[in-house]
Amino acid sequence: MKIYDFDHIVDRRTTGAVKVDALKRVFGKSELIPLWVADMDFETPDFIIDAMRKRLEHPVFGYTVEPAELWPTVQDWIYTHHQWKTSPEMFAFIPGIVKGIGMAINALLEKDEKVIIQPPVYHPFRIVPQENGRQIVYNPLIHNADGSYSMDFDHLESISDPKCKMLILSNPHNPAGIVWDRESLIKLARICHSKGITVISDEIHCDMALFGNKHIPFASTCPEAAACSITFQAPSKTFNIAGIVSSYAVVPDETLRNRFFSYLKANEFSSPDIFAPIATIAA
Numbered sequence: 094m095k096i097y098d099f100d101h102i103v104d105r106r107t108t109g110a111v112k113v114d115a116l117k118r119v120f121g122k123s124e125l126i127p128l129w130v131a132d133m134d135f136e137t138p139d140f141i142i143d144a145m146r147k148r149l150e151h152p153v154f155g156y157t158v159e160p161a162e163l164w165p166t167v168q169d170w171i172y173t174h175h176q177w178k179t180s181p182e183m184f185a186f187i188p189g190i191v192k193g194i195g196m197a198i199n200a201l202l203e204k205d206e207k208v209i210i211q212p213p214v215y216h217p218f219r220i221v222p223q224e225n226g227r228q229i230v231y232n233p234l235i236h237n238a239d240g241s242y243s244m245d246f247d248h249l250e251s252i253s254d255p256k257c258k259m260l261i262l263s264n265p266h267n268p269a270g271i272v273w274d275r276e277s278l279i280k281l282a283r284i285c286h287s288k289g290i291t292v293i294s295d296e297i298h299c300d301m302a303l304f305g306n307k308h309i310p311f312a313s314t315c316p317e318a319a320a321c322s323i324t325f326q327a328p329s330k331t332f333n334i335a336g337i338v339s340s341y342a343v344v345p346d347e348t349l350r351n352r353f354f355s356y357l358k359a360n361e362f363s364s365p366d367i368f369a370p371i372a373t374i375a376a
């Protein structure tokens with residue numbers, strides 16, 4: 094196995110990398126430390142580049158079928174790393190997690206239905222629903238005296254009116270850096286399930302739990318969580334391939350799955366491009 098040199102500085106200027114090449118446009122200066130986009134500077138592993146290079150050797154890049162090994166490979170990863178047993182029909186490709194949030198809003202919510210978020214949180218959780226004409230309801234995290242954060246369940250119960258139909262969960266939480274514990278996830282699931290709230294569990298950072306922490310997929314925690322949730326995961330952060338745009342939705346509940354996946358299918362959003370499955374399988 095190759096030893097990766099994470100101290101090697103990769104100069105990404107003029108490669109079209111948004112975090113550096115858009116600095117001037119967004120902030121008025123180019124010489125800034127680009128901490129504004131979670132896009133890392135380590136090189137994509139060779140086994141991903143090699144798999145893509147192999148496909149490049151064929152000179153035709155036409156319409157492509159989803160490879161049969163895509164979901165079994167992803168299932169194996171999820172089971173090995175996160176001990177969540179899934180089945181292939183639970184999966185659909187999505188072209189990015191932020192886009193997936195927008196798709197779930199449009200597929201599942203009426204215009205007057207509201208979205209709950211738990212700030213401080215990744216800003217597209219607010220922007221995507223708002224730009225799609227949905228009202229945001231805030232359930233702020235509690236900032237504890239020791240610097241840690243926890244969910245405010247009493248507040249969540251008090252603000253959830255019948256128009257609140259979706260909650261976007263950041264699991265692990267960006268930016269608070271929390272790997273949510275099982276008890277919090279089960280509590281959240283029970284509240285949301287009882288109130289008819291669909292939980293979108295954004296688990297894009299799930300493979301990167303540090304310091305002995307262990308990621309727990311929301312849907313794996315209890316039957317209520319499995320029944321009311323759509324989980325989004327991706328190899329984007331783990332392998333630093335966000336630009337390849339490969340992510341997926343996992344929906345255990347058949348009714349919810351049919352509603353969401355039929356919307357994706359109707360719009361061909363769940364048809365991956367040629368390189369996304371190649372990179373994902375290699376990863």
Ligand SMILES: Cc1ncc(COP(=O)(O)O)c(C=O)c1O
Pocket residue numbers: 130131188189190191192215263267295297327329335340
């Ligand atoms: C919590 C979280 N979700 C989603 C994304 C972006 O996902 P995608 O590029 O698949 O839209 C990020 C990127 O930083 C993130 O931090």
